Amino acid sequence: MARERVPVVAGWFGGEGEEFRLTGTRCRSCEAVFFPREDAFCRNPECGGRELDEVPLARRGRVWSYTDGRYRPPAPYVCDPEREWQPYTLVAVELAAERMVVLGQAAPGVGVADLAVGMEVELVPGVLNEDEEHLWMTWHWRPVTEGAL
Numbered sequence: 001m002a003r004e005r006v007p008v009v010a011g012w013f014g015g016e017g018e019e020f021r022l023t024g025t026r027c028r029s030c031e032a033v034f035f036p037r038e039d040a041f042c043r044n045p046e047c048g049g050r051e052l053d054e055v056p057l058a059r060r061g062r063v064w065s066y067t068d069g070r071y072r073p074p075a076p077y078v079c080d081p082e083r084e085w086q087p088y089t090l091v092a093v094e095l096a097a098e099r100m101v102v103l104g105q106a107a108p109g110v111g112v113a114d115l116a117v118g119m120e121v122e123l124v125p126g127v128l129n130e131d132e133e134h135l136w137m138t139w140h141w142r143p144v145t146e147g148a149l
């Protein structure tokens with residue numbers, strides 16, 4: 001039986017396959033984009049806008065920084081303290097159009113040796129955790145391997 005796919009954080013990402021995107025919000029007044037999403041008010045101190053629209057973020061960006069995590073990640077990454085801890089690779093990805101940097105784990109099998117600052121990466125669905133009935137879904141960054149668009 002297929003397990004239910006459950007987002008680790010509701011409303012932060014959505015879509016299937018090629019359509020998988022992080023979901024941010026954009027201020028109607030100053031067009032600043034926020035991720036994690038900001039729904040209450042614009043965080044631009046010079047704006048004060050209170051109307052923000054949901055907007056999908058770019059699927060591709062460039063590596064801004066990266067590190068391997070050797071400690072348990074903070075919320076919203078759920079982490080069962082009873083389970084064996086697996087080190088992971090954390091990537092900060094710069095999205096050009098949105099002018100922001102988004103953190104995420106690298107896809108399984110991608111380590112710091114596979115990454116370089118400025119490398120193009122793309123967003124892919126990832127499984128953060130699983131149990132017998134659920135796949136807890138998150139996002140991963142993966143180096144773009146096919147020919148450049």
Ligand SMILES: [Zn+2]
Nearest residue numbers: 027030042047
């Ligand atoms: Zn604003």
